[in-house]
Amino acid sequence: MHLQSYLKERCDSGGISAAEMGVMLALAAAAIAITALIRRDGIDADLGAETGDANSDGDTQKALDVRAEALILSHLKESDAAYLLSEEQPTPIALPRQTAPLIVAVDPLDGSSNIAVNVTVGTIFSLMPWDGNLPRPCRGRDQLGAGFFTYGAQTTLILAFASDARPQCFVLDEDKGHFIALGAEVEIAATTKEYAINAAYAQHWHAPIQQWKTQVLADAYSMRWVGSLVADAWRIFRRGGVFLYPADARAGMEAGRLRLVYEANPIAFLVEKAGGLAVNGGENILDLTPQELHERTPLLFGSADEMKILIALHKELDA
Numbered sequence: 592m593h594l595q596s597y598l599k600e601r602c603d604s605g606g607i608s609a610a611e612m613g614v615m616l617a618l619a620a621a622a623i624a625i626t627a628l629i630r631r632d633g634i635d636a637d638l639g640a641e642t643g644d645a646n647s648d649g650d651t652q653k654a655l656d657v658r659a660e661a662l663i664l665s666h667l668k669e670s671d672a673a674y675l676l677s678e679e680q681p682t683p684i685a686l687p688r689q690t691a692p693l694i695v696a697v698d699p700l701d702g703s704s705n706i707a708v709n710v711t712v713g714t715i716f717s718l719m720p721w722d723g724n725l726p727r728p729c730r731g732r733d734q735l736g737a738g739f740f741t742y743g744a745q746t747t748l749i750l751a752f753a754s755d756a757r758p759q760c761f762v763l764d765e766d767k768g769h770f771i772a773l774g775a776e777v778e779i780a781a782t783t784k785e786y787a788i789n790a791a792y793a794q795h796w797h798a799p800i801q802q803w804k805t806q807v808l809a810d811a812y813s814m815r816w817v818g819s820l821v822a823d824a825w826r827i828f829r830r831g832g833v834f835l836y837p838a839d840a841r842a843g844m845e846a847g848r849l850r851l852v853y854e855a856n857p858i859a860f861l862v863e864k865a866g867g868l869a870v871n872g873g874e875n876i877l878d879l880t881p882q883e884l885h886e887r888t889p890l891l892f893g894s895a896d897e898m899k900i901l902i903a904l905h906k907e908l909d910a
């Protein structure tokens with residue numbers, strides 16, 4: 592089934608609004624344009640080149656960060672979104688339709704430190720309600736929808752709306768220029784023997800992660816770490832596993848590296864819809880109330896049974 596048909600069926604059945612359908616189609620068109628940009632210009636030094644600027648939080652911007660955001664912005668301007676909240680911008684961007692009912696938050700290009708070496712990167716998005724007041728991000732649990740695109744050997748999409756029981760995956764048919772649904776709805780296996788964490792920081796981990804890592808080493812789990820959240824997340828949605836980017840003792844990592852509004856919340860929304868769990872350690876990500884657009888949060892998510900072990904360790908050992 593094409594994405595357009597999938598969304599129209601959901602809209603006709605009352606599962607999503609026409610505004611949500613329109614915004615999703617705009618984001619899909621932007622992802623197709625980003626794919627074409629990558630295929631034409633190649634994931635190499637040009638798109639991976641630093642622009643010399645930094646984003647709102649001091650991260651160095653890459654050419655593809657800027658061009659991906661510009662494509663997303665140009666497509667959203669024609670949709671029923673009133674504001675864009677972007678990792679690359681310090682404050683919300685007002686869009687032309689100021690009476691539209693939606694706010695969109697994006698990480699336009701997640702994994703940008705991998706662009707120049709042809710590792711899968713992606714776009715993460717969150718659809719939130721707008722009440723006409725200041726465009727503030729909502730709690731993750733109150734999102735209207737969320738998902739992410741991956742730009743790798745294939746361009747893929749995983750998506751869920753508030754009324755969905757499970758997320759749905761799609762793959763881009765690049766010859767025909769549309770996304771096609773990938774089989775059954777997505778469920779994350781409850782158990783796993785595979786985890787993703789950057790073990791280079793092991794000396795800085797706090798007690799719960801140290802103890803958990805000792806257990807998984809003893810149980811001979813396998814480890815994967817792409818260094819691109821969307822790539823690790825896509826693998827977990829497709830074959831299970833857990834992903835950990837915890838807080839650690841390094842300066843500036845008191846709340847971990849990843850952002851609550853446009854990375855953790857969309858991923859956590861999808862994970863819970865797929866039967867998994869997503870926490871900051873002891874608390875459910877979706878229950879956190881954002882205080883600031885670019886605030887960071889520790890993010891641990893994936894297979895429910897393994898996550899319950901991690902949550903118990905945090906409740907027992909967190910200082």
Ligand code: AHG
Pocket residue numbers: 650700701702703704705789818819820821836848
């Ligand atoms: P960036 O977009 O700056 O490359 O950051 C990517 C994020 C996330 O996608 C990934 O899981 C994590 O940073 C990797 O962090 P480390 O480089 O510390 O492993």
